[in-house]
Each structure stands twice: as structure tokens, then as C-alpha cells.
Amino acid sequence: MSLPTSVDTLVIGAGPTGLGAAKRLNQLNLGSWALIDAAEEAGGLASTDVTTEGFLFDVGGHVIFSHYAYFDDVIAEALPRKEDWYEHQRVSYVRSKNVWVPYPYQNNVSVLPIEDQVKAIEGMIDAAELRVRAKEPPANFDEWILRMMGEGIANLFMRPYNFKVWAVPTTLMQCKWLGERVAAPSLKLVVSNTLNKKVAGNWGPNATFKFPAEGGTGGIWKAVAKTLPQDKLFFKRNVASVDGPGHSVTLADGSVIKYKHLISTMGLDFLVDNLKNVDEKTHKGLSTAVKEGLIYSSTHVIGIGIRGTLPPRIGDKCWLYFPEPDSPFYRATVFSNYSPKNCPEASVKLATIQYADPSKGKPSSDAKEGPYWSLMMEVSESHLKPVDMQTILAETIQGCINADLIKPEDEIVSTYHRKFTPGYPTPSLGRDAALDATLPVLADKFDILSRGRFGSWKYEVGNQDHSFLLGAEAANRALLGTPEITLLNPDWVNGRRNTEMRLNK
Ligand SMILES: Cc1cc2nc3c(=O)[nH]c(=O)nc-3n(C[C@H](O)[C@H](O)[C@H](O)COP(=O)(O)OP(=O)(O)OC[C@H]3O[C@@H](n4cnc5c(N)ncnc54)[C@H](O)[C@@H]3O)c2cc1C
Incomplete structure (x- = not known):
């Protein structure tokens, strides 16, 4: 042509x-x-890449929310065919203070330690007052956070999480872009959930998304x-x-x-x-x-293929947010949950590249059968938040152990790391x-x-x-x-x- x-x-x-x-x-x-x-x-x-071992990884978590x-x-x-797609419930959590807080975080502070519940609720009360007194719209994203959620949730989740995503502080970002993306908390609901030790649940009953079966x-x-x-x-x-x-x-x-x-x-x-x-x-x-x-910021996508059945602690989780510094990534996607074709079949024999914690020793080089599952992590980079290309894969795997996504003795059979520049338009x-x-x-x-x-x-x-x-x-x-x-x-x-x-x- x-x-x-x-x-x-x-x-x-x-x-x-x-x-x-x-x-x-x-x-x-x-x-x-x-x-x-x-x-x-x-x-x-x-697009989607495939590792030599046959694990698929998207350019970070891609989910369709069509408008x-x-x-x-x-x-x-x-x-067009029904079998071209899998349909999933959105199951999403934030890893905070060593517990999984259902998303949206601000509605579910009832699962946090008591001292953090207090900080979150005090902050929300201050925020309600700020909103009443405010004469001008917030000048930046940080002011928006303080007005919507208060200092407690700002420090527990919004500031550290957003720095991990955007690789710039929230004070350097505007807030007009937010629109529907960030749920505004209801103080009444949060207080009642906290006193009743209840969680607000994930997204509502019909929150589903579909993901292609192949490719x-x-x-x-x-x-x-x-x-x-x-x-x-x-x-x-x-x-x-x-x-x-x-x-x-x-x-x-x-x-x-x-x-x-x-x-x-x-x-x-x-x-x-x-x-x-x-x-x-x-x-x-x-x-x-x-x-x-x-x-803009760059996005590192880091994928790992793991031998074994999906652990019950992961279950039907789809994507997970990580505001804390014990992991370099802001988001992890349980990519094998989206389609079984995102991993090789269980009958495929693969050698173990390393134990998740390399100090557990050198694994045998013999290829063995699966089953397999996979995780895909995203790490942002900018001049304000540098990333070491040589160590980020190891830091990410350690972060997965720290967040209880994988265990130190888990067998990693495939790894993937690619940097996308640009990744996010700030x-x-x-x-x-x-x-x-x-x-x-x-x-x-x-x-x-x-x-x-x-x-x-x-x-x-x-x-x-x-x-x-x-x-x-x-x-x-x-x-x-x-x-x-x-x-x-x-x-x-x-x-x-x-x-x-x-x-x-
Ligand atoms: C980490 C991450 C997570 C995301 N998550 C989601 C999600 O959950 N849900 C969702 O719906 N979307 C998500 N997206 C967004 C989605 O990927 C984008 O909507 C989409 O890729 C943008 O499409 P685009 O065509 O504008 O740009 P691109 O996809 O960047 O396409 C631009 C094209 O132009 C070509 N090109 C560039 N320069 C040249 C040149 N000089 N000559 C010739 N060709 C050129 C490139 O090769 C490329 O194919 C995510 C994106 C990222 C990076």
C-alpha cells in the first residue's frame, strides 16, 4: 500500500x-x-504487552467507564459476542494502616484505628465549617481537599496518594478537573457508619465493568x-x-x-x-x-506473574490504591482476575525466576506447571519524584510483600517493567x-x-x-x-x- x-x-x-x-x-x-x-x-x-512467559500487561489499570x-x-x-467479554463487579480498596479500606476511603474510615477515625472526623467537621465560610473557590487541589474532606483524610490518604499518582504536590495542581471523579463524603453517613462500625460498601450494587476476554x-x-x-x-x-x-x-x-x-x-x-x-x-x-x-508525569508499569492459586485474601479484588510509603506504587491491579487469558494456562511449565523475597534462596531452574496469577503495579515519575530504573522492580516486589499482596516465599515466574513517557497529563x-x-x-x-x-x-x-x-x-x-x-x-x-x-x- x-x-x-x-x-x-x-x-x-x-x-x-x-x-x-x-x-x-x-x-x-x-x-x-x-x-x-x-x-x-x-x-x-x-495497548497490551505480553511477556516471553505469556503474561499480559496493559499500560496500567485500564477499565472502561463509558459516557x-x-x-x-x-x-x-x-x-460483538458475549464471549468476547468478562463482566466484573468493581471491587476496590485502599491499603491504609495495614487494613483494606473499601473505596471510597472517605466513606469508610470506620475500619481505621480509632485515633485515625478521630482525626478523619475532626477534619471533616473543620471542612464543613471551611465550606460555609469560604467566599472564593479553592485556589488549588490541596485547598479543595481541605474543604471537602479536612486535614485528617488529607494526611491519611489524599495528599500522599495524589503525590504518588501525579508526582507533584497537590498545592501545584488545580481542582477544576475533578468533576465526578472524587466522591464528596457525607459527614452524617461517616459518623453513623463509624459509630455503628459499618462500611459504606463498594460503589453501589450495579457497579460493574467489562474487560476483553482476549488480548x-x-x-x-x-x-x-x-x-x-x-x-x-x-x-x-x-x-x-x-x-x-x-x-x-x-x-x-x-x-x-x-x-x-x-x-x-x-x-x-x-x-x-x-x-x-x-x-x-x-x-x-x-x-x-x-x-x-x-x-506530565511518566508511568512505570511493573507486572509480576506468580505461580499458585489466587490467595483468598486477594479474592475478587480488582484494583487497589496505596497511599503509604511502604510501597512505591500508587495502584495495583489483580490483572489475572480480569480474564484467565491474561495468564498462561496452568499446564504451561515455567521456571521460577526468584522467590518474592530473594533472601529465601535460589529457586530450582526446573520448569513446573501452574496455575498462575498476576499483579500489575503503576509507579509515577517526575523531576520532583525520581525513580531508579535499576531498583524499581525489586522495590515493587518488596512493596507487594509489605502490602500483603504476596508472601516472601511466593514463586515469581515472569516479570515486566516498561516506562511510558508521558503517562499522565497533569x-x-x-x-x-x-x-x-x-x-x-x-x-x-x-x-x-x-x-x-x-x-x-x-x-x-x-x-x-x-x-x-x-x-x-x-x-x-x-x-x-x-x-x-x-x-x-x-x-x-x-x-x-x-x-x-x-x-x-
Ligand atoms: C497508566 C494509565 C492508566 C489508564 N487507565 C485508564 C482507564 O482505567 N480507563 C480508560 O478508559 N483509560 C485509561 N487510560 C487512558 C487511555 O490509555 C487513553 O485514553 C488513551 O490511550 C489515549 O488515547 P490517545 O489516542 O489520545 O493517545 P495515545 O494512546 O497516546 O495514542 C497516540 C498515538 O499517536 C502515535 N504517535 C505519537 N507521536 C507520533 C509521531 N510523531 N508520529 C506518528 N505517530 C505518533 C503513538 O504511536 C500512539 O499510537 C490510562 C492511561 C494510562 C497511561
Whole structure:
């Protein structure tokens, strides 16, 4: 298949955003289009790796919470059979003070030691007073935490956990992004649960999620890519630069593609750095905004495959949060619980690489049968929170022992470690000004719609469903001039089920 030299709409990236754009362009069928990606296959950060021993690991815990009928239509078309999916109850806990606190933490402080219950409730009372007295909205995420939950829960969970996730202090983050993500505690419920020694339970009775039976999260996006015309998808094509005024993209191999509209899902910082032939004033404005306003963290994904049956203490747990310093990770996912295909079959013989605690001795090199189970951990990194590439795997395994996820004598048969840069788009204090100073300029001057997790840098609309719709809505804007709801109104789309766009109309 030869690369086109000119198309009406060019899409860069075959992650969820680029595939959303391509799906909609194909559906609208109002002009020529092509999609290019540097990677070998579709998926982007929603891909799945497989270790040599046969354990699957996503790029960290990926769970679908769809806000859109269009997204559901596309996923159902790509993986239509009941047996393509497993459905799970969301079972999620926070490891705090050596106990598992059901999520959301703030509603379940009744399981904490008594002195921490007191701190949490005193803080919530102070927070209620703060809310009444406050005249201005909170200036940053830290102030938001203090107003919503108080000093007790801030210090027990919110501050340390969020530093582990974002790799920046909560004082350097804004709070407009929060929307539906953080449950506001009811002081009445917390006090009554605490006095009655009750837990509020997990999420409510219908809180379920589905996960693909085969191929991990990456399996979804490979299946979606298969529903598109294959002669319009070009992989292993790296974009080197974009000529804004000239409306063309130059690839690393020197080929050039001209376009009328460009939907770019590359990092906005990379796009601006490699935007050519732009007048000096415009370029300076764009690059200053990006450099001063946009922050990201890297994500290390660390996976371990373990021989044995799943221990009852793990049971049906899905994902677990870790605010405390005895583990380097902020989240662990019991990935083998999502699909049995995430692990090799029990009949596969594997040698033990190490005991979880290497001081237990050197295991025999003989390959033995399973069964197997697996854990996947996420560790963030930034200049404020460095990570040692050489030791992080060992620290993570020790963290799993400290958190009682695994035992020192457990046999580890597979390990996985990969660093993803960037991993999380930080909702920093300067983010919105930076986006206001870049995205409209790119669109209005050069017909470039920069969209996606790092294309438009908005974490609150940075999940797979959002990303897919950012792409689809960008296609609508390019071809029909329709306003983009997801980019411009995150709270609106997150607060409802969005049914306006459908695959069959
Ligand atoms: C740790 C982690 C946990 C997550 N958890 C969840 C979750 O639980 N639920 C959920 O729904 N979502 C989750 N997500 C988000 C999900 O992965 C994103 O929504 C999605 O991957 C973003 O899609 P995107 O297409 O915008 O970007 P990406 O997936 O980053 O895709 C960008 C694509 O552009 C290509 N590209 C970049 N630069 C170039 C270039 N110069 N030339 C050619 N191609 C290029 C890349 O190869 C890539 O394929 C998580 C993400 C991370 C990192």
C-alpha cells in the first residue's frame, strides 16, 4: 500500500483518539482521509504487552467507564459476542494502616484505628465549617481537599496518594478537573457508619465493568482498527514535522503528505516543537504557553506473574490504591482476575525466576506447571519524584510483600517493567491558560485539531471513551463545523450519558 501524497483529512495516531477520528471520518464519508502511526499496530497507551512467559500487561489499570452511546456502538461492533467479554463487579480498596479500606476511603474510615477515625472526623467537621465560610473557590487541589474532606483524610490518604499518582504536590495542581471523579463524603453517613462500625460498601450494587476476554485492553483497539478500511491505515510511519501554513506533514523517511485538515493525537508539546514555517511571534506564543503551562508525569508499569492459586485474601479484588510509603506504587491491579487469558494456562511449565523475597534462596531452574496469577503495579515519575530504573522492580516486589499482596516465599515466574513517557497529563495550575493559548491558534491558523490524552492534555477527558469521542468530534468539526462538546465541556459530558452521536445514523 502506498502512502497518499494528499488527503482531505490526515489523522496522526492510532490510539483511541485517532481511531475515533478515523471511525467518524469513515462513517461520514465526505472526503478522503488517511491515518498514520509510528507504532506497529493500533492502541497507543491503551495497548497490551505480553511477556516471553505469556503474561499480559496493559499500560496500567485500564477499565472502561463509558459516557457515550457512540463509544459503546463501536466497541460492540468490534467485539460483538458475549464471549468476547468478562463482566466484573468493581471491587476496590485502599491499603491504609495495614487494613483494606473499601473505596471510597472517605466513606469508610470506620475500619481505621480509632485515633485515625478521630482525626478523619475532626477534619471533616473543620471542612464543613471551611465550606460555609469560604467566599472564593479553592485556589488549588490541596485547598479543595481541605474543604471537602479536612486535614485528617488529607494526611491519611489524599495528599500522599495524589503525590504518588501525579508526582507533584497537590498545592501545584488545580481542582477544576475533578468533576465526578472524587466522591464528596457525607459527614452524617461517616459518623453513623463509624459509630455503628459499618462500611459504606463498594460503589453501589450495579457497579460493574467489562474487560476483553482476549488480548487485554489492546485487544479492543486492534479489533476496532480491523473495522476500518485497511488501505487507509499506515503503521511504522513516524511524523517528524508539520508545516502549519503549508498544510503538510513530513515523515521521518522524508515523505510528505498534504492535507486540508489535520487531526493530531501526538503530544501537543511535540507538535509545537516540530511546527515549521510559522511566523516567529506565533511560534514563540505557542512554545512559551506549552513550556510554561503543561506538565506530565511518566508511568512505570511493573507486572509480576506468580505461580499458585489466587490467595483468598486477594479474592475478587480488582484494583487497589496505596497511599503509604511502604510501597512505591500508587495502584495495583489483580490483572489475572480480569480474564484467565491474561495468564498462561496452568499446564504451561515455567521456571521460577526468584522467590518474592530473594533472601529465601535460589529457586530450582526446573520448569513446573501452574496455575498462575498476576499483579500489575503503576509507579509515577517526575523531576520532583525520581525513580531508579535499576531498583524499581525489586522495590515493587518488596512493596507487594509489605502490602500483603504476596508472601516472601511466593514463586515469581515472569516479570515486566516498561516506562511510558508521558503517562499522565497533569492538571497543573497553568494548564488551562496554556491550552487556551495553543489549541485555538492551531485550529484557526493552520486547521490543526490537536486532540487526545496528550493532544489536548485534559485528564478529565483523557480516558478511552473520552479520547475516542475527542477524535470523533474533531472529525465532525473538520467536516461539518460542529462544536466539540467533550473538549469544551468536560463536566457536561461526564455528568450524563451522551447519546447524540450514533454509529448507525
Ligand atoms: C497508566 C494509565 C492508566 C489508564 N487507565 C485508564 C482507564 O482505567 N480507563 C480508560 O478508559 N483509560 C485509561 N487510560 C487512558 C487511555 O490509555 C487513553 O485514553 C488513551 O490511550 C489515549 O488515547 P490517545 O489516542 O489520545 O493517545 P495515545 O494512546 O497516546 O495514542 C497516540 C498515538 O499517536 C502515535 N504517535 C505519537 N507521536 C507520533 C509521531 N510523531 N508520529 C506518528 N505517530 C505518533 C503513538 O504511536 C500512539 O499510537 C490510562 C492511561 C494510562 C497511561
